[in-house]
Amino acid sequence: MKRVNKKYDPLYLPLKEVCKILNVKPHIIDYWEKRFPEIKPYKIGKRNFYKKEQLELLLQLKKLLDEGYSLEGARKKIFQPKREIKKEEAYTPSLFPNLEIPEGNLSKHHQDAPKKEEQYFKTLLKDLLKELKDIYSSL
Known part of the structure; x- marks a missing residue:
């Protein structure tokens, strides 16, 4: 050895x-x-x-x-001890971070838009989940 x-x-x-x-x-x-x-x-x-x-x-x-x-x-x-980032300080990306729309100036059409958009995303996610389940079952 x-x-x-x-x-x-x-x-x-x-x-x-x-x-x-x-x-x-x-x-x-x-x-x-x-x-x-x-x-x-x-x-x-x-x-x-x-x-x-x-x-x-x-x-x-x-x-x-x-x-x-x-x-x-x-x-x-x-x-200096490493400073922990609080949840409030955590960076969240946004397209328009400073954009604020006053609620009083929205018309009825614009107030209904978020509900339609929410429904659209829910159906999109359901379809996506169905496709993923199909792929998983085929494996």
């Missing part, structure tokens, strides 16, 4: 390797540590080491800064 060589996957990465990965100098990471308490390195023998979660955070931060965000803007982007 052949042995499979696994890549060396350390738990902690030294500051020097993190600097190579991010392509920044160590003093920049020190500055980010002061601004982001979440990037607190582990001190082992007077040397700084980072976990993978911290490295991912640093990568996100570097990417946002390269895109033009400020440190405060990057903080908001990374740590």
Whole structure:
């Protein structure tokens, strides 16, 4: 049986390797540590080491800064919880979203039109359902 060589996957990465990965100098990471308490390195023998979660955070931060965000803007982007869209805010497509017809100005003919249209769509859906049932029974 052949042995499979696994890549060396350390738990902690030294500051020097993190600097190579991010392509920044160590003093920049020190500055980010002061601004982001979440990037607190582990001190082992007077040397700084980072976990993978911290490295991912640093990568996100570097990417946002390269895109033009400020440190405060990057903080908001990374740590602000994702806002859920409420049902009222959900986008519903419409042909004429701002069109409103006052009810008092409608003639009797126009008031009956929605009822005829509703009946037309009901019969159309019934016919469609019948065709789908026929297709299903033929399978």
